[in-house]
Amino acid sequence: MNKASSLFWPALVTPKNAIVKQTEQLSRSQKLLTELGLVKPGCNGTYQIMPIAQRAVDKCINLVQRNMQEAGGQKISMPVLTPTQLWKKTGRLEGDISEFYMVRDRSGKQFLMSPTHEEAVTAMLATTAPISYRQLPLRLYQIGPKFRDELKSRFGLMRAKEFLMKDMYTFDVTKEAAEKTYARISNTYAQFFRQLEVPFVTVEAATGIMGGSLSHEYHYISPVGEDTLLKCNNCGYAGNVEVFGNTSANTCPSCQGSQLIPVRGVEVAHTFLLGDKYSKPLGATFLNTSGKPETLVMGCYGIGITRVIAAALEVLSTEQELRWPKLLAPYDVCLIGPKQGSKEQVPAEGVEIELLQQLTQICGAEELLHDDRKELTIGKRLFDAKRLGHPLTIVVGTKAVQKEEPKLELHLSGAEKLELELPEVLSLVTAHVRHKQQLLQESATNEQDIAQLRTQGRTLS
Numbered sequence: 001m002n003k004a005s006s007l008f009w010p011a012l013v014t015p016k017n018a019i020v021k022q023t024e025q026l027s028r029s030q031k032l033l034t035e036l037g038l039v040k041p042g043c044n045g046t047y048q049i050m051p052i053a054q055r056a057v058d059k060c061i062n063l064v065q066r067n068m069q070e071a072g073g074q075k076i077s078m079p080v081l082t083p084t085q086l087w088k089k090t091g092r093l094e095g096d097i098s099e100f101y102m103v104r105d106r107s108g109k110q111f112l113m114s115p116t117h118e119e120a121v122t123a124m125l126a127t128t129a130p131i132s133y134r135q136l137p138l139r140l141y142q143i144g145p146k147f148r149d150e151l152k153s154r155f156g157l158m159r160a161k162e163f164l165m166k167d168m169y170t171f172d173v174t175k176e177a178a179e180k181t182y183a184r185i186s187n188t189y190a191q192f193f194r195q196l197e198v199p200f201v202t203v204e205a206a207t208g209i210m211g212g213s214l215s216h217e218y219h220y221i222s223p224v225g226e227d228t229l230l231k232c233n234n235c236g237y238a239g240n241v242e243v244f245g246n247t248s249a250n251t252c253p254s255c256q257g258s259q260l261i262p263v264r265g266v267e268v269a270h271t272f273l274l275g276d277k278y279s280k281p282l283g284a285t286f287l288n289t290s291g292k293p294e295t296l297v298m299g300c301y302g303i304g305i306t307r308v309i310a311a312a313l314e315v316l317s318t319e320q321e322l323r324w325p326k327l328l329a330p331y332d333v334c335l336i337g338p339k340q341g342s343k344e345q346v347p348a349e350g351v352e353i354e355l356l357q358q359l360t361q362i363c364g365a366e367e368l369l370h371d372d373r374k375e376l377t378i379g380k381r382l383f384d385a386k387r388l389g390h391p392l393t394i395v396v397g398t399k400a401v402q403k404e405e406p407k408l409e410l411h412l413s414g415a416e417k418l419e420l421e422l423p424e425v426l427s428l429v430t431a432h433v434r435h436k437q438q439l440l441q442e443s444a445t446n447e448q449d450i451a452q453l454r455t456q457g458r459t460l461s
């Protein structure tokens with residue numbers, strides 16, 4: 001079980017009247033994460049993730065992996081360093097590379113600290129003995145740090161110089177097969193975002209530096225978003241303003257209506273149908289049914305793990321309290337017992353111990369945070385618990401030991417406090433655990449095919 005007394009949890013204590021020098025623009029979730037000691041700023045534009053927040057990161061990684069495996073993904077790890085030579089071959093070094101970190105080894109050889117791995121993965125396949133059409137489709141993914149030399153890092157984890165990404169690269173025999181894969185992974189993405197229960201928008205996107213023929217972005221709507229999206233009030237179409245180019249941004253490309261409303265979005269995931277943009281110049285082929293080599297057809301699919309967490313918090317939280325997607329909350333339940341030396345201490349501790357055992361049965365010791373800092377008042381610990389945004393916080397106070405109808409306090413994230421008897425509290429904890437299980441069992445419904453994806457950015461939630 002997790003004990004608050006031994007948690008490394010370096011909350012910021014700002015002395016009264018201190019002048020805080022703000023070096024970076026903070027969003028409200030970032031402000032809370034920093035003040036609460038969940039995240040510590042490293043040097044300019046980088047972040048150190050502390051134990052409580054790391055739990056959310058690990059949960060997000062696990063959820064993404066679960067979805068990737070379900071969609072036929074196989075996990076790999078590619079080196080962070082990619083020889084710039086490879087990027088010359090695909091022509092990408094000639095684009096805008098001002099945001100890329102480049103390093104040289106002692107012999108002078110130049111490397112990119114990869115912001116993305118299309119070249120590296122494709123070159124790896126090109127130097128493998130030709131694979132057979134029987135081994136396709138191939139869906140390889142990794143989860144690791146990515147680097148971008150942001151001119152202006154902002155909003156903490158939302159736009160940091162180093163961040164955690166899941167990137168998947170898919171290989172198919174034909175354009176049609178690659179389109180099927182694109183639809184399959186797109187549906188998996190929609191499923192993942194539904195599991196997080198944060199309203200999201202799928203938009204038609206520009207292919208930009210990645211190239212390819214079809215691309216979608218997944219956005220959370222927030223005033224701190226850096227993209228402008230146009231949403232159609234009539235048919236639900238949504239597009240990144242970039243895709244409108246020079247054409248009129250007043251007309252909906254889907255229904256030709258004129259009710260396009262601009263909103264700000266935070267991009268949290270991106271998908272591309274790449275075709276042979278990388279496989280052709282790098283010579284990545286497979287052997288077709290008659291044993292002849294043919295060029296592989298590719299797609300790539302990214303999810304910004306740390307950005308999803310930061311942006312979800314930004315959308316859900318208030319100025320005072322964090323609010324987590326249920327599947328990402330660091331703990332399910334926080335339990336606060338009586339203060340040391342209070343008159344109810346001894347009998348209330350009996351209730352506390354009983355509760356600890358029962359809660360462990362229901363949600364597992366790992367999901368339980370016992371705030372055992374008994375030297376602190378209940379009020380102080382409850383204040384922390386509410387700011388941390390635990391889905392359920394249970395308080396064992398004076399009313400827990402009263403003779404008539406003993407009651408526990410239950411605080412649900414974002415709701416008024418409830419005074420309930422023990423069995424009612426346990427049944428609400430059980431309901432929470434069951435709800436999480438249902439979210440995990442969610443499977444892609446209303447699956448979209450490529451034709452739908454091609455003509456529509458869609459608003460989903």
Ligand SMILES: [Zn+2]
Binds near residue numbers: 237252253255
């Ligand atoms: Zn429309």
